[in-house]
Amino acid sequence: MNFSISLTVNGVRREIELDDPRVTLLDLLRERLDLTGTKKGCDRGQCGACTVLVDGRRINSCLALAVSQDGADILTIEGVAHGDQLHPVQAAFIAHDAFQCGFCTPGQVMSGIGLITEGQAGDDPERVREGMSGNLCRCGAYAGITEAVLEAQNTLANSDQRRSA
Amino acid sequence: MMNFDYVRPLTVAEAVAAASEKGATYLASGTNLLDLMKGGVCHPSRLVDVTRLPGLDRVEYLADGGVRIGALVRNADLAHDAEFARAFPSVAEALLSGASAQLRNAATVGGNVLQRTRCAYFYDAPSACNKRWPGAGCDARHGENRLHAVLGWSEACIATHPSDFCVPLVALDAVVEIEGKSGRREVALEALHRLPGDTPQRETLLERGDLIVALRLPAEARGFAAHARYIKVRERTSYAFAVVSAAASLRIEQGTIREARLALGGVAAKPWRARAAEQVLAGAAPDAAGFREAARIALADAKPSGDNAFKIELAERIVVRALTLATAGTPARIPALPGSPFSSGVRHVA
Known part of the structure; x- marks a missing residue:
């Protein structure tokens, strides 16, 4: 049985035919849409490497059936920069050495963007660490990740102020 | 993963009909x-996707002071609903102490209530498990069982219910609204989950096709908002299931506890309401000696199911801690580390 779904992925509307209902959103992105920036780590919702935004909210794409996301707006790591201009969270990760091997980084960046959008952490490093606890980093770059998210949040808040001034 | 049929009904009646066939199960966020x-633990032949059912994604504040939470409300949305967190702070704290931000953004409250045990032998398809295969035996009983049940367990099953959310809910007399083949009915959350006995595969009193459509908290639950905490010991400070947890809610007037609500998590196959301990607390002063006595009573029937005797003492201490922190007062804002015993300035009294 085939399932026709429609997704907006990084701003582009895609009509997708699924020949199997078992495909996760993660496998759809990586294997069928060739968006391999989203990583498959544990594939069981424990590591956060597959984090993407669905309708603006960060989720684990490995634990979401693609067919159930019909109509959703998906943002992946490939969609956050503007050309050569990095997203403030990406730029802050580089500035703060917030990675070593880089495998978890796309998920960390998407999770950081999601956390800043949620607006619950403020400038409290403890709340940022707690809010980022769904993303594991085997290299242990956690100190840099916390600093990067805090700095990116400031950068985004300042640019919002400039826009509204 | 075994293949399955996928349907996405648009009404509750269609959903119930589609899920009433053998092998069918509901899918919310999944x-x-x-x-x-x-993992090959579940292999439904049909998934009935309920995420498009209308009207189940709302938090409604009822005229009588209660609240009705649609089954499809996401864990994060409920916890961050300012009015909800003000009125039912221990429930919001429990929600935020569970899983990760990504999972809380996806997981629904109905799914939270029906989540399965994290017993490693249940999760490991080759292991013997009476839940997966009734009569197969229980490899946990003499296996790695330091995190297993100390209350209400049986020789057939020593698994625990993993939900944080359910612990304060059961303390506050939550009600579950169920739509089924013979219409709408409701049951107390405390009665929804079953103890294992000889039939651990029967985890709730839901029948085939039954769909949880909402959870309700009564107006009286608001009366504890000033003194309510959820405290949870984990093997790491965030993103881990409870080793043991306790939800404590007190109504304190003129230095006396007028009414107490207490429930434990991580100790049994269901969220464990400690009614006898509540009765001892009612009318007593909120002090360390009374809390220790209440904790002793709450765990009086506990016995190790394996290498987990430490959980009994630990649960008593967590009860004392939760009562102590509840007495100190609900924080103005949920702590940076929700539910953590390590995040508070209040000293341990025991």
Whole structure:
């Protein structure tokens, strides 16, 4: 049985035919849409490497059936920069050495963007660490990740102020 | 993962009909179900996707002071609903102490209530498990069982219910609204989950086709808002299931506890309401000696199911801690580390 779904992925509307209902959103992105920036780590919702935004909210794409996301707006790591201009969270990760091997980084960046959008952490490093606890980093770059998210949040808040001034 | 039929009904009646066939199961966000299907623990022949059912994604504040939470409300949305967190702070704290931000953004409250145990032998398809295969035996009983049940367990099953959310809910007399083949009915959350006995495969009193459509908290639950905490010991400070947890809610007037609500998590196959301990607390002064006595009573029937005797003492201490912190007062804002015993300035009294 085939399932026709429609997704907006990084701003582009895609009509997708699924020949199997078992495909996760993660496998759809990586294997069928060739968006391999989203990583498959544990594939069981424990590591956060597959984090993407669905309708603006960060989720684990490995634990979401693609067919159930019909109509959703998906943002992946490939969609956050503007050309050569990095997203403030990406730029802050580089500035703060917030990675070593880089495998978890796309998920960390998407999770950081999601956390800043949620607006619950403020400038409290403890709340940022707690809010980022769904993303594991085997290299242990956690100190840099916390600093990067805090700095990116400031950068985004300042640019919002400039826009509204 | 075994293949399955996928349907996405648009009404509750269609959903109930579609899920009433043998082998069918409901899919909400799937954060637990997909994991179980990938591991070969669950293999439904049909998934009935309920995420498009109308009207189940709302938090409604009722005229009588209660609240009705649609089954499809996401864990994060409920916890961050300012009015909800003000009125039912221990429930919001429990929600935020569970899983990760990504999972809380996806997982629904109905799914949270029905999540399955994290017993490693249940998750490991080759192991003997009476839940997966009634009569097969229980490899946990003499296996790695330091995190297993100390209350209400049986020789057939020593698994625990993993939900944080359910612990304060059961303390506050939550009610579950169920739509089924013979119409709408409701049951107390405390009665929804079953103890294992000889039939651990029967985890709730739901029948085939039954769909949880909402959870309700009564107006009286608001009366504890000033003194309510959820405290949870984990093997790491965030993103881990409870080793043991306690939800404590007190109504204190003129230095006396007028009414107490107490429930424990991580200790049994269901969220464990400690009614006898509540009765001792009512009318007593909120002090360390009374809390220790209440904790002793709450765990009086506990016995180790294996290498987990430490959980009994630990649960008593967590009860004392939760009562102590509840007495100190609900924080103006949920702490940076929700539910953590390590995040508070209040000293341990025991």
